[in-house]
Amino acid sequence: MKDLEALGMGIYAIDSGYQRPRMDALHLIVEGGRAALIESGTAHSVPHVLAALEALGLAPEAVDWLLLTHVHLDHAGGAGALMQVLPNARLVVHPRGARHMIEPSKLWAGTVAVYGEAFAREAYGELVPVPAERIVDATDGLLIKLAGRHIEVIDAPGHARHHVCYFDTRTQGWFSGDAFGLSYRETDRAGRAFIFPATTPVQFEPAAMHATIARMLARQPACMYLTHYSRVTDLSRLAADLQRLIDAFVEIAEAAANVAEDMQRALIRAALEALLRREAAEQGWAQQGNEAVALYATDLELNAQGLQVWLKNRA
Missing domain, CATH: 1.10.246 (Serum Albumin; Chain A, Domain 1)
Structure with a gap:
């Protein structure tokens, strides 16, 4: 399928369909017939996820984890809708963001205040609550296990105070959400990627963003898997x-x-x-x-x- 890209070692990028092609990437980790999904996209992303699972020969029941970097709606707006069709998944989200997944009315009100209700409904769809008992707090140092594969969580403020990043020990790559900026593949030249910060409202903190970047680099990662958009290397530059x-x-x-x-x-x-x-x-x-x-x-x-x-x- 055109919206699914194999990146190697069990990692796949799924185009969520948000706004335009190659703007918003969800990532799927597949290990031993089990799967973890990083980011949900919007409610409109659900068919894209289900189609990707089908293309890979995976049932929705094979997804054990839905990992959110933060609760901005292009990253998390479809979490509740996805949890309804992924019956075995547990949702991992920063403790500050968990309450917005359980009761999304305040999150929705804030989105409507910024964009207007008509645009918000068209862009993000309906926000569906997630049962509290299916949520795991993404605390700093949490270790997530996927069929023997380890994914580590760090607190990653700067873009938002409820932002976390996930380190896949198999690929030595970070799923960085917006903590490592934006890099659209259309700007690449001869395989060379470029970067731009993301200071989206409402919790930009420059010192914290600098510190988060330094902390991720201290692991000497091989790559970053950005939500906007997917894998980049040459990380020092x-x-x-x-x-x-x-x-x-x-x-x-x-x-x-x-x-x-x-x-x-x-x-x-x-x-x-x-x-x-x-x-x-x-x-x-x-x-x-x-x-x-x-x-x-x-x-x-x-x-x-x-x-x-x-x-x-x-x-």
């Missing part, structure tokens, strides 16, 4: 670029600190776009100018919102 760009984001936000609040976001958004255009040109992205901006349009807006919230909270 990408991490250096990411750290540099996080600092550039902070400078952009601080430059708008004394601007009227109703003008801040537009100013930050324009500066982020200018930074993206420079980065694309200087790094030699396969997509340049307006094409690169269009690819990152949603992210630029969300990053601007996140930086504005960070400014307000800092003050």
Whole structure:
């Protein structure tokens, strides 16, 4: 199937179908006939997951774990709907996020406040509660076992305080959610990937994001499996670029600190776009100018919102 990509050693990327092709990747770990799914995508992702399982000859009953990096709806909006069709799965989520999976009304209200109800329903579908007894807290140091394969959990704040990352000891790779930024395959040139931070509302913390990146790199990983979008290697180079760009984001936000609040976001958004255009040109992205901006349009807006919230909270 076109939305399923084998990455080796039992790892598969599933395109969740969110917004556009190759924007939102779910990952499946298959070991000894059992499976773990990292991220749920939205409620609209359920058919994509079921089709991937069928293509791999796996029944829904073979999925033991649904692992969420955090509860932003492009990562977790479909968790409840998926748990209904994965009868043996347990949901692993940060303790701060667990209550939103059990009772998602506050999470939904926050999403509607940002996007409006019509867009939220179209983009994310219905949020379905998850029974509390099927939830496991993703505490720092938790070891998840999948048919003898070990997956380790670390607390990973910076993008959000309820963010965790998962380390697969077989591939020596991190499932990093948004903690290691965004890297869309359309920008790759001759197999060389590029990176951009994700400061989505509402809990961007630059010092914590730097620390999380450093902690992941300390394991000397072979790769990162990003939600946006899938596997990247050459991590020392990408991490250096990411750290540099996080600092550039902070400078952009601080430059708008004394601007009227109703003008801040537009100013930050324009500066982020200018930074993206420079980065694309200087790094030699396969997509340049307006094409690169269009690819990152949603992210630029969300990053601007996140930086504005960070400014307000800092003050």
